[in-house]
Amino acid sequence: MPPTPTPTPTPERRRRLACLVAACLTTLLTTACDATDGEAQDPKPRWSPTPSPTSGTTKDLRTCEDGDCTVEVREGDVIPFGESVRAPDLTIDAIGPAGVDLRLSGEGTTSTFSGQSPDRGGGVSTYNGTDFRVLEIKGDTAVLRIKPNAGS
Template sequence: MPPNPERRRRLACLVAACLTLLMTTACDAANDDTQDPKPRWSSTPTSGTTKDLRTCEDGDCTVEVREGDVIPFGENVRAPDLTIDAIGPTGVDLRLSGEGTTSTFSGQSPDQGGVSTYNRTDFRVLEIRNDTAVLSIKPNGL
């Protein structure tokens, strides 16, 4: 029986997500002693920011979120819904879950040095303001 291409694609995506999570965790642990764990807090609004989570359906938005928010993505985005699990002084915890897959990006902050990517979608925390955060979500044309 020939290998199922869809199953191979899903497995490759799962392996990529796990490796990303492992690399992020290893880098965070290695830099624990040298980095200030507090993200930059800002009271200046980011231009183009919306509070309407539905604007992210196409996977391209800048949105203000609160803990517990769920950003639903449309069928054309290769990522499951995004849940904001926590916002605090150590950063923002993001969880992508759907169809038997869950990936978590913990402690995301404006000064982490880059984006977090899940299946051709980039996630970046631009600002953290008290109990809200501003996220940039963009398609990644790998």
């Protein structure tokens, strides 16, 4: 049986195919250039496969009762912890360009963490198995990440 001849594409079909190929190539080249050209990239990526460190942020201080939350705070806020957290209440003493001053105070104990900020090594302060990290400072507010210490 002889092979069936392939129909010759019409000029309209060729034009559509050429447009489709051009669009695909443009998308591929743009994506490749964005991924490899460090100088041309925005300082903040437009899309990230993982959530932002401040995603899930709440202003409800009570969500921190279990010692696991991402919360926006203001100077003077007090975060109460439940009995499952081995830390006294957390008071936000100051928020400013020098960082955030945190104070843990309870029955007969006071601990302070002064000048906590995300740009100073992103360090974590730990108290009795609970980690405290400043993720962001925006004017008179800050975003804190509080969570149980994995090593405790």
